[in-house]
Each structure stands twice: as C-alpha cells, then as structure tokens.
Amino acid sequence: MQKTTFIAALLTTTALGGAGLAETAWDGPTAGPKAAEGKSIVVLAADLKNGGILGVTSGVEEAAKVIGWDVRVLDGAGSIQGRTAAIGQALALQPSGIIINGFDATEQQAALEGVAAAGIPMVAWHSGPKIGCDAPGGIFANVSTDAMTVSEVAAKWAMEDGGADMGAVIFTDSTYQIAIDKADRIKATIEAMGGKVLEYVDTPIADTSVRMGPLTTSLLQKYGDSWTHALAINDLYFDFMGPALASAGISSADGPQAGSAGDGSEAAFQRIRTGSYQTITVAEPLNLQGWQLVDELNRAIQGEACSGYVTSPALVTQEGLAKMGDSNAFDPDTPYRAAYGAIWGK
Numbered sequence: 040m041q042k043t044t045f046i047a048a049l050l051t052t053t054a055l056g057g058a059g060l061a062e063t064a065w066d067g068p069t070a071g072p073k074a075a076e077g078k079s080i081v082v083l084a085a086d087l088k089n090g091g092i093l094g095v096t097s098g099v100e101e102a103a104k105v106i107g108w109d110v111r112v113l114d115g116a117g118s119i120q121g122r123t124a125a126i127g128q129a130l131a132l133q134p135s136g137i138i139i140n141g142f143d144a145t146e147q148q149a150a151l152e153g154v155a156a157a158g159i160p161m162v163a164w165h166s167g168p169k170i171g172c173d174a175p176g177g178i179f180a181n182v183s184t185d186a187m188t189v190s191e192v193a194a195k196w197a198m199e200d201g202g203a204d205m206g207a208v209i210f211t212d213s214t215y216q217i218a219i220d221k222a223d224r225i226k227a228t229i230e231a232m233g234g235k236v237l238e239y240v241d242t243p244i245a246d247t248s249v250r251m252g253p254l255t256t257s258l259l260q261k262y263g264d265s266w267t268h269a270l271a272i273n274d275l276y277f278d279f280m281g282p283a284l285a286s287a288g289i290s291s292a293d294g295p296q297a298g299s300a301g302d303g304s305e306a307a308f309q310r311i312r313t314g315s316y317q318t319i320t321v322a323e324p325l326n327l328q329g330w331q332l333v334d335e336l337n338r339a340i341q342g343e344a345c346s347g348y349v350t351s352p353a354l355v356t357q358e359g360l361a362k363m364g365d366s367n368a369f370d371p372d373t374p375y376r377a378a379y380g381a382i383w384g385k
Contacts, residue, residue, distance in 0.1 A: 063371070063372055063373055064373065065373045065374050065375060065378045066373070067331070067346070067348045067350075067373075067375060067378060068334070068346040068348055068378070068382065069378060069381075069382070070382065071334065071337070071338055071343065071346065071382045071383075072337060072338060072341045072343045072382075073382075073383055073384040074106045074107060074337060074383040074384055074385060075135070075337055075340045075341055076107065077107075078108045078109070078135035078136065078340060079108060079109040079110075079111070079132075079134050079135055080103070080108055080109070080110055080111070080134050080135055080136045080137065080138060080333075080336060081110075081111045081112075081113060081129040081132055081134045081136075081137050081138070082096055082099055082110060082111070082112045082113065082137075082138045082140050083113055083115065083122065083125050083126060083129060083137060083138065083139050083140060083142075084096055084112060084113065084114050084115060084125075084140045084141060085115050085117070085122060085140060085141035085142035086114070086115060086116060086117035086141065086244070086245060087112075087114045087116075088117060088275075089117075089141060089244065089273070089275055089302075089304075090274060090275065090302060090303075090304020090305055090306055090307065091141065091165075091273065091274070091301065091302030091303070091304060091323065091325060092140050092141040092164075093304075094302070094303075094304070094305070094325030094326060094329075094368065095140055095141070095164050095325050095326075095328055095329045095332070096112055096140060096329065097325075097326060097329060098325060098326035098327065098328060098329015098330055098332075099138060099140075099329040099330075099332055099333055100112075100329070101326065101329065101330070102329055102330040102332075102333035102334075102379065103333055105376070105379070105380055105383070105385050106333055106337065106383050106385060107385070108135075108333070111129075111132060111134070113125040113128055113129060115142065117244070117245030118245060119146060119147075119214075122142055122146070122147055123147060123150050126147060126150040126151065126153070126154065127150065129154070130153060130154060130157060130159075133157075133159075134159065135159075135160075135340055136159060136160045136161070136162070136336040136339060136340055137154060137159055137160070137161045137162075138161075138162055138163065138164070138332050138336065139151075139161060139162070139163035139164070139166050139178065140163070140164050140165075141164060141165050142165075142166070142215070143166060143167055143214070143215045143216055143217065144163065144166040144167050144174070144175060144176035144178055145167065145175070145176070145216060146214065146215075148176060151176050151177060151178075152176075152177070154177070155176075155177035160179055160336060160339035160340055161176075161177060161178050161179060161339075162178065162179050162180045162181075162182065162332050162335045162336045162339060163178045163180070163181045163182065163332075164181075164182045164183065164328060164332060165181075165182075165183050165215075165217060166178055166181045167181060167216060167217060168186070168216060168217050168220050169181060170182075170183045170184075170185065170186070170349055171345070171347050171349060172344070172345040172347050173345075179335060179336070179338070179339040179345055180335040180338075180339070180345040180346070180347075182328050182331050182332050182335065182350075183323070183328075183349070183350075184323050184349065184350050184351060184352040185349060185352075186217055186220065186221050186224075186300075186301075187220070187221070187224050188352065189221065189300050189301060189321045189323075189352050190221045190222075190224035190225045190228065190272075190300045191224060191225075191228050192300070192321045192352065192354055193225060193270055193298050193299065193300035193319070193321050194224070194225045194226075194228035194229045194232075194234075194270065194300075195228065195232070196298055196319055196354065197229065197234070197268040197270055197296070197298055198228075198229060198232045198234050200268070200296060200318070201234070201267045201268050201296070203233075204265075204267060205229075205234050205235065205267050205268055206235045206236075206237045206262065206265045206266055206267050206268070207225075207229055207234065207235065207236050207237060207267070207268045207269070207270050208236075208237050208238045208239075208240060208258055208262070208266055208268075208269050208270070208295070209222050209225050209226055209236060209238070209239050209240065209270050209271070210222075210240050210242060210269065210270070210271035210272065210276045211239070211240070211241055211242075211271070211272045212241065212242065212243050212244045212272065212273075213241045214243055214244075214245075218244075218272045218273075221272045221300055221301065222239065222272055225270050225272075225300060226239060237262050237265065237266055238258065238261075238262075240254065240258075242254060242276075244273055244275055244276070247275050247276055247278065247279050248278075248279055250279075251276060251278075251279035251280050251283065252279055252282065252283040252286075253283075255279075255280050255283035255284060255287075256283055256287065259284075259287060259289070266295050267295060267296065268295055268296050268297075268298065269295040269296070269297045269298070270297075270298050270299075270300065271297070271298075271299050271300070271301075272299075272300055272301050273299060273301045273302055274299040274301065274302050274303065274304040274306065274307035274317075274320055275304070276299070277297045277299060277307065277310065277316065277317045278306055280297060280316060281310065281315060281316030281317070284316060285316075291314055291315055291316045292314070294316070296318045297316060297317040297318055298317075298318055298319045298320065298321075299317070299319070299320040299321065300321050301320075301321065301323070302320070302322065302323055302325070303320045303321070303322020303323055303325065303353070303355055303368070303369045304320075305367045305368060307320045307322075307355075308320070308322075308355065308360065308366075308367035308368065308369075309367055311355060311356065311357055311360060312357060312360045312367070314357060318356075318357075319354060319355060319356050320355050321352050321353070321354055321355070322352060322353050322355045322368075322369035323350065323352055323369070324350050324351075324352075324353075324369055324370060324371050325368065325369070326368065326370050327350060327370070327371060327373075327375050328350060330375055330376065330379050331346075331348060331350070331379075333379075334346065334379050334382065334383075337383065351371075353369050353371075355369060
C-alpha cells in the first residue's frame, strides 16, 4: 500500500473533523437522565501543563455551564504527592461528584478508597486500561478512545512513512499502566510488521522539560541516521525534543519524524501545521470527552447506568490540518453539544 493511500484510509476511519468540514451524525447517547440540579463537582487534574488534560478540563467547564453545575479544578502539578493532596482537598470540599483527569487510579488506590467510602461518585479520563463502565477503583466510567487502536495507528504510520529503513525510539512513562500498555502495543505492532525498535525509553511525562533535551542528544549520538522515527505515548515529549534537535543543527525534515499516540494537544497541532519537529498525532476529541464526563457523572449521581460510549480518535497530519482552518484542536463536527443539552433538558 502506498503511503498516501494508507493515510487517506486512516483519515476516513478515524473521522478527522474541524472547521469548514461537513457535520457528521452524532454516534453517542441520545437518552439519559435530565440534569441533576444544584450540583458542585471537582476535577482532579494530574497536571494542567499536559495539553490533553487541559483540553478535557476545558470541555468539562464548558459542559458544566450548560448543565448548571459549579466546578472546582485542583491541579496535581505532575507529582504523585500533588495528586494525593488534591484528592484530600477534594474530599474536604464534599462535592457531589469527582472527575479524575489523566492519572492511573491504581497509583492513588488508598486515597480513592476514601472517596468511594464517602459515597462520592467518580468518573475518569484515562484512569487505566479498562475503558467504559465499571472501571477499577470504584470508578463509574473511564472515558477514553481505544488506547490500543491509537497505538496501532501511530505505529502503522511510522512503518508506512519510514519503509524498510525505519528505526524507532519509543517514549513512555511507567508511572501509568496505560502508558506501558500503549508503548508495548506500539512496539509489538512495529515488530510484527518487520520494523526495528532501536530503544524503549521510560521517562516521566512530568519531567520532560528537563529530561528530553539530554535524552535527545544522547540518542542522536548513539543511533545517528538510523533513528528515523520517534514515537511517544503523549505529545508532551515533543514539546522539548525539537529545541534539542535544532541546537544540534538538525532540521525537522532531516531529523527523526515524530508521531504521538495520544491526546492531540494544541502545541502538537501547531508543530504539525508548521512542519516543526512533529509529523503526526493521533488525537482524541478532548472537548467532547469533557462533555461526556459531565454526562456520565450526571448518570452516576442519579443512580442511572453509564452510557458506554467510546469516542473515535483521528490521525492528524499536515494535510488534514490544512482543511481545518486555524483550529488547533480535534473537535469533531458532530452535534454533541446539542445532543447532550437535549438529554439534560437544557
């Protein structure tokens, strides 16, 4: 299969949307409980420096205005201790519900047991490998795209882009089980297609600002031109790889081609749009997922069943972004705002 055919096929199956494209049918829930009135909720953000977490938080805040709830956002600031402290602060606020945003429930098992014991409903974004209803840790619903599909799309892109000479370095963070699972799937997909994984690098997302520069320099010295593709479980890794490549005198076109299996941050879209040290991302509809979290929490608060809805990701390329006007976010052209508002009676 030719590279252009492969990318076109992915774009049709993953529904890349954006400004100026025709609206497509809503494939999410159309029925559910009306809005619970007078509720206050807390968003426990793993790290608001992470573009994916920030995008989901914005979606929650937008949806909360429509449903009529108060929102308090607490930032774990990228550390385990910070997230533990945020959970304690959330418990003290005695909210109607809690949204876990971007961290593994297993990491905070003891603290979240306290939330469950207090009878506070919890929903989550990226809290672990199980997607959908009745996630581990007392979580009513874990909202995500299918992380394994996301990983496979990124890996297959690298294989088709690099061909027989492709040599990949994979970046992950063992703090999160889902990050390990995603990186493992990237590696397995590449190797099953006959590709080469040069190295599997475990480095914390929270430390990318200080680690990625020296790591990039070290990998360049170690692998040279055989390092053709960089694949990461999150766009944030590439926030800091580009400057190191530029300092080494390596252009975006000549250096490792970067592809992310996750999120689709605003900064990543801008890099892809301008051809600046990132080639693709496999983006999630972050704003829509924020609305879904509010809807799932509304169901949990009222003792209704979760929707079970799973959103679709999109392979974002420079060509695809050219059709999206100035938008630097994957916000699918489906009427999800109207659909959720109708469910809530708003």
